[in-house]
Amino acid sequence: MRAIPVENEQAGPNERGGAEDPLFAGLNPQQREAAEYRGESLLIVAGAGSGKTSVLTRRIAGLLRSGEAWPSQILAITFTNKAAAEMRERVEALVGQAAEGMWISTFHSACVRILRREAENFGYLKSFTIYDSGDQRALIKRIIKQLEADTLGFTVSSVSGKISNLKNELADVDSYARTANMDDPNEVMFIEIFRRYTATLSAANAFDFDDLIAQTVYLFRAFPHVAALYQRRFRHVLVDEYQDTNHAQYALVRELTRPVEPDEVLRLEEQGQHVERLRDVNGAIPGASLTVVGDSDQSIYAFRGADIRNIIEFERDFPRSKVILLEQNYRSTQTILDAANAVISNNFDRPEKKLWTAVGAGEKILGYTGYSAHDEAQFVADEIAKLREDGMAYKDIAVFYRTNAQTRALEEILIRSAVPYRVLGGTKFYERAEIKDVLGYLLAVANPFDELALRRIMNAPKRGIGPATETALASHAEREQTSLRQALRDARQLGLGPKVTTAIEGLAELLDEAAVLAGTAALEPGREATASAAPPAPVAQVLQLLLDRSGYLEILRNSRDPQDEARAENVEELLSVTKEFQRNNPDGTLVDFLTEVALVAAADELDDTSGTVSLMTLHTAKGLEYEAVFLTGVEEDLLPHRMSAGEPGGPAEERRLFYVGITRARKKLHLSLAMTRSQYGDTSVAMPSRYLQEIPADLIDWKQSPGMATSRGGTQPRALNARRVGGSTREPDALSPSNRPKREWPNAVTNQVRDNSALELAVGDRIRHSDFGEGRVSGMTGEGAKRVAEVQFDAAGRKKLLVKIAPIEKL
DNA sequence: ACAGCGGCAGCGGGT
């Protein structure tokens, strides 16, 4: 993260004359108005790089300085932990210690805080578990198997997607069942799955990610006196990235900013809450002031329910609202902004907005078309080397891609080229099996009703508790109307083998002992007596006990599987995470630790001092900026992604994703693609993305254009942009027949793709390649258009070539 | 109960 000076380092000279308030120094007139405006509701439409965080943080600082608000009356909500951390840091830089009393957090962590405080009001324990998507999948998988729903075509991902969408719309099983068509067996089955899923979660005293928001809304709606506590408390609610809010989040914001009715105000007063200064003439507490910041052009989360209408219809939703547009960009060169504006203007039905900058044109965009993903990656590595020679630091360079699968080729080449890099947001530490196992132990201690956690650790490490034993325990619990945890304690009654019985009892004792140590023993009814009067032990100590006595770590260390060594190191890493947690949070409980782990899963605290190139998906890139950006894989079926084609609004959303990528670059933007791309183990021809055509030709220097790459030397470098389809640069989002990429862009690229289909090749043939020179065919695989030749080149080494399009001839 | 295997489905993004 960049160092955040108090002055706005991005803004140009102050455009207003006169005595300057240092708090607002350097803000342009629109930014300043947005920071100073006072009213019920404010929408700040903040284009990419327009300094919105500066505005938000100054707005907060202004409220505090003028005495309009106490820190505790401010709630600032972001989507990511990273954004929350940055905002906190920047507010701290302005107001110092006062920042500590503010809630600056993500939607999810704000809701967890509320739910933990209020859990006991609606049938949960405050030690509830948060199920991540992996847990959710595991649970759904079990339910599908129980119900044999796979025979009806149900998959884990279809079910979890549907449940998630419903929760984002604030639907629950019952409300959904009321509207469903019960003549449809698939509907009936889905409802049964959903019902069991909901029941299991609630029996486990657990919430999934979507529940965190939805349940908070239900809580507020069902208990107005609970809602009133928060409506009274938060006088200023600020929401970042408002274009990414889904319906549940929107509803939450509405609930939080609702006025408190006079009778509820009286109730608050009876509880000893201070209300006198907040009451209006009618005795009500007016709704909190709401500030939302967003940019509909950067809405890229429709897949998880984000509803762009929330921002588009803000003025209708909040009738007395004010809208302020920030269009001056302090990040990129005009060339980059021109490209971005040109691309995004192809999305129709968007509020007009054009970014501009005072910094000048800058360098052209550099384009490159590789023969393969590796060739493309080599371009990235080579250009990074050049940027280095020109004095750019690795940390100022980023490489973006659409899908995580694309990292492989990039990583291979970067390693080979000795470029230091790190992958942001990839496979996460907390998703590794051994980490989930160990966390399972902690979860089972923190929440004895968490059946999923218990099942996970039952046989990890192996103690001879197989599926049969697990089923026996579960049915015992069912029969006795008790928990799985209690069933473990009752193992002796089950008539299992002596070895297994001892193992189960050992696990039950270990968990009980750890619960006493952690101070969670009293959670189970009837076991209060075992609770210890001593204060809860630190998390690390509890974990150490669990690891020592379960033998988990020991078994990994003694394993002869070489991978287990790395797993053991990961577990040790987790142990040091718990120690670190305790240092930072001396009073932090086990539940606090587990909450942090669940919500801050990406341990990608970005420290820009690391001196590495950053690799990430386009989604991860939002909100970040780099001196130089490589946007890779700009191909049809990748960007726009194949799966977006059938979705309403899909291609438009993919275009916004491309736009987000372009606008991350400060000085130098690179666009690259490959002519062939491998997936599922085989290689196919890739077409240049339709979005490339939307960038004016004179903004891009093609080091190798798609045209050049297909017919060496024959075409003009800018053939790609040379011919435009007459008049129509706008395309409807639906994939109408007249609108398929190939038809719409009958340009040089698609027409010039080489076709060697007829070329006969066999092992042993000598060939000449226009780049790699002469070589001998050492292997042939694949059929028809996917025929691949493996060639041992005399000078260039061994390569795999897609025969159909490779620039080769037989000798 | 469990290791080892072969067959098959999946790579769309994140709290």
Place this chain on the structure above:
DNA sequence: CTGCCGCTGT
């Protein structure tokens, strides 16, 4: 190509 599932043999 990879990871997961179910089958088989011990």
